[in-house]
Amino acid sequence: MNKISNRQVICEVLLENAKTDKDIVVLCSDSRGSASMTPFFNTYPEQSVETGIAEQDLVGISAGLAKVGKKPYAFSPASFVSTRSYEQAKVDCAYSDTNVKLIGISGGVSYGALGMSHHSAQDIAAFAAIPNMRVYLPSDRFQTRCLFEALLKDQKTAYIRVGRNPVEDVYEEGNVPFEMDKATVLCEGDDVAIVATGEMVKPAKDAAALLLEKGIHATVLDMYCVKPLDKEAVIKAAQNAKAVITVEEHSPFGGLGSMVSQVVGAACPRKVVNLALPDAPVITGTSKEVFEYYGLDAKGIAKTAEEILK
Amino acid sequence: MENLKALSYELRRDVMDIIMAGKAGHIGGDMSVMETLVSLYFHTMNISPENQDDPDRDMLVMSKGHCVESLYAVLAKKGFFPLEQVLKEYSQFGSHFIGHPNNKLPGIEMNSGSLGHGLPVAVGMAIGEKMDGRSARVYVVMGDGELAEGSVWEGAMSATQYKLDNLTAIVDRNRLQISGTTEEVMHQDSVEERFKAFGWNVLSVAGNDVEAMNAAFDEAKAFKGAPTLIVANTTKGCGSPVMENKASWHHHVPTQEEYDQIMKDLKEREEAALHE
Structure with a gap:
């Protein structure tokens, strides 16, 4: 770690x-x-x-x-x-x-x-x-x-x-694809597109691995640039998928989910599910406990993907 | 040397025309703050259209941004843009001459409008000038009603923490705000004692006396080790009995009749100043 x-x-x-x-x-x-x-x-x-x-x-x-x-x-x-x-x-x-x-x-x-x-x-x-x-x-x-x-x-x-605690690596030393204001594509698949930002990217990447074990292919976008949002990357990922999931450590309103939904709704309508914190004071716990509780961990994201693809 | 007293009344007449042209403006504060701005731009500050991009220029933050009409009149006289352009464009569709300062216009350093922002920004400028060893000075003009904003006092604290003797703040102490007197709305007395308690060098002067303002700014420049606050004791609506000391003239647009009378009064005071 x-x-x-x-x-x-x-x-x-x-x-x-x-x-x-x-x-x-x-x-x-x-x-x-x-x-x-x-x-x-x-x-x-x-x-x-x-x-x-x-x-x-x-x-x-x-x-x-x-x-x-x-x-x-x-x-x-x-x-x-x-x-x-x-x-x-x-x-x-x-x-x-x-x-x-x-x-x-x-x-x-x-x-x-x-x-x-x-x-x-x-x-x-x-x-x-x-x-x-x-x-x-x-x-x-x-x-x-x-x-x-x-x-x-x-x-x-x-x-x-940025968050307070060290987070697990998404990338490897010496191999960090990065272009300013462009999302990083972590993997590509034609079943579901997962767009995540910040510390939700790692669980999204892990969720894709869990889904792959079940034969479900996911695209994962690291949308570190929430604004300006990389709309092209969103549209491309959504067009190739049956549904879109957004994941963010944020209120369900006005964040990544809202912005991705706007783009997808206008350019290539697909079902979009926003995974986020609730519109309520967040339950007491460590970040890990809170994420697990609200389905913002790899298992929760994978579960959501399976459900919407049913 | 130019007769700055007469100039203050001449520029008040430009303010009247700007407000009549745009059918909007904060006339009361425009008139009270005029000698402060005239002293800054025609006596105190090292600033002109020629050196407006020079890192060594002095800088003003107009924190009481709603009195932008007086700033427009002064900047136009100083040559930053023609008065005719202000009269034509102020408050019109698509114009940069809006009801608060914005730095898309020449001569304006920072955007303002919401009160309580200017002092912290000026503190940042003054710290930066000191970091780079420049001798440029920073000025910030606040209203007295504005002092109810907590951020003013955050800025007041940091200005003395960093011993910003290159910073001069001015409070346009006209004692009126939109709802009534400052003392009724939220008491400010004594502004002098409050800033002294924060460690400032404080001068309290007749703010509609341009020579008194010149002298105060000179004294502030010479003071070392702490920022200076100049409490400019002014009359809201200064220039004509029609509008003087009336809270209702905070942003009143004069009728034609009022305009005619005020212009006459201003012209008389200007003439008198020229013959003193």
Whole structure:
């Protein structure tokens, strides 16, 4: 089992690049430990900004830094940065077109037992609805590295959500197919298309393996780019399949499922089933327990696929 | 040197024409904040259409963005765009001259509109200028009603944490907001003491006296170790008794009769200033 979390990889990438790029600035809201950014603050204190527990300030300051040519990376728990500072993301980042990267750490139900205040089941919907805001949920540590190396090269704002704990690898070292804003096709099959994002990609990939044992062939898309959604990949996968399943660690409304359903409904109508967290406070438990309970694990996804293909 | 007192009244007449052309605008605050903007653009700030892309330029964030008509009048006078263009396009279909600042227009650094955003953004700019060792200064203009927004105080805290003596904030203290006096709606007295408690250098001046504003900005520039807040004690609707100190003129569009009287009053004050 991999022991390196996606947030640690982000810190590694920023540490590597901050050596030569003095415009990289990391901001935290009393969250440097949770963000795995303590090494960055210790190594580059002159490129670090602490705002205290003040998410609106965190995002507003980031926008001001970007305005004078800096490349700010603002880290805060996804639950807070996606709601408490939502208006700063909308006005100061997206509307003012500033190069601010907002990183929602401990996303989804990472803070399992801490309750709904600490869950971010609405962040995809919230950020996707803002014009000029992009939304990325990388699936594993290797893809996280590719994504951040790509983000360092662009000048636009984006929201990136990562979870708290290390996740199992989807890819292998040295073999990480990645093209910015293009979904990665993990496998292809003509029975069912499974579109997943973030930490749901691994169980989707495992579900495809379980289905194959039963003679069911699945396409699995790693849709780390929820916005801009890779519509071409969705349409291609849906056209080749009898039904589509979406999987996300998010509310059933306004997230990946809604966006994929819109595309499939307009371009190539198929049955689309959205697997997501419920429209209710999430049951208490670890991420693993929560996913199993709501059918967001490999077994649950495979079961859903079998049922809709009956 | 140009007569900035007279200029303030001349530009108020441009504001009147902008509001009449667009049939919209926040006239009360436009009139109270005018000397602040005139002092910033014609005395204090190193900014002009020629150096608007220079990293060393001074920057303004108009956090009380609803008073954009006064900013349009000042930027037009400064040469960022023609006044005729503002009069033709303000609030019209497809125009960038909308009712709040947006940075698709020359001379405007940041989009605003929702209150309480400007100070944190200005703090970020000021931190960035210091990181790069530039001597550029950052200015942010807030309303007094705006101070009820919690994000203002988050920004106020971080400005002193980072000892941003390259940052000057101005509160247009006209003591009125849309529903009544600030003290009735949500008490702000004493703005001075509150910011002092946060560690700011605070100056309290006659905000519709452009020379007093010039002097305050000069003093702020010279102060080291902390950001400066200038409490500009102003009169909402300043320029004519028709609109002065009336909360109902927060965003009232004058009738033709009111317009004629206000323009006459403004012209008289401008003439008087020219002959002082």
